[in-house]
Amino acid sequence: MITLRGFEERDHPLVQEVSKDPWIPMITSVPRTADRESALAFVRRQHARLTDGVGYSFAVADADGDGAIGQIGLWPQNGSGRASVGYWVAERHRGRGVATRALRLVSEWGFRVRDTQRLELYVEPWNEGSWRAAERAGYLREGLLRSWQHVGDGRRDMFMYSLLRPTP
Numbered sequence: 001m002i003t004l005r006g007f008e009e010r011d012h013p014l015v016q017e018v019s020k021d022p023w024i025p026m027i028t029s030v031p032r033t034a035d036r037e038s039a040l041a042f043v044r045r046q047h048a049r050l051t052d053g054v055g056y057s058f059a060v061a062d063a064d065g066d067g068a069i070g071q072i073g074l075w076p077q078n079g080s081g082r083a084s085v086g087y088w089v090a091e092r093h094r095g096r097g098v099a100t101r102a103l104r105l106v107s108e109w110g111f112r113v114r115d116t117q118r119l120e121l122y123v124e125p126w127n128e129g130s131w132r133a134a135e136r137a138g139y140l141r142e143g144l145l146r147s148w149q150h151v152g153d154g155r156r157d158m159f160m161y162s163l164l165r166p167t168p
Helices: 009-018 036-051 098-110 128-136
Strands: 002-005 056-062 068-076 082-089 118-123 140-151 154-164
Touching: 002 098, 009 036, 009 068, 036 056, 036 068, 056 098, 068 098, 082 098, 098 118, 098 128, 118 128, 118 140, 128 140, 128 154
Parallel strands: 082 118
Antiparallel strands: 002 056, 056 068, 068 082, 118 154, 140 154
């Protein structure tokens, strides 16, 4: 069982752990090979996203121990009724449905925020675990966006997924 909560300073070891992941720092704002200070700076940036009005960042936490095991965020798109969702889970916690449950939680919450009508997320085609999590959470693949995003040393194709606000 997982829960979503704000990042806390005690979560900095998780940030340090995932900074060594070959992909997470490449596609997120997690610093590469984070020391304690840069991991704490990441935690502070997550808090600033709300106060700066750019979005909502949550720690994905183990409900039993409350320890952070990942991150998920919702980024509204300037009053358009759309928001993007992004997430990561530490490697040792993958394969247990954590991303799917986090997506369901943030999606339900996201539809109650700012008249959001549509949630979108983008996943590289090779990242089967991530796109399967999206599909299990109810997101539909809308297509392949060729050369959509700069990742690492070049542009990458991305699958685009969406979830629409349920009709009453």
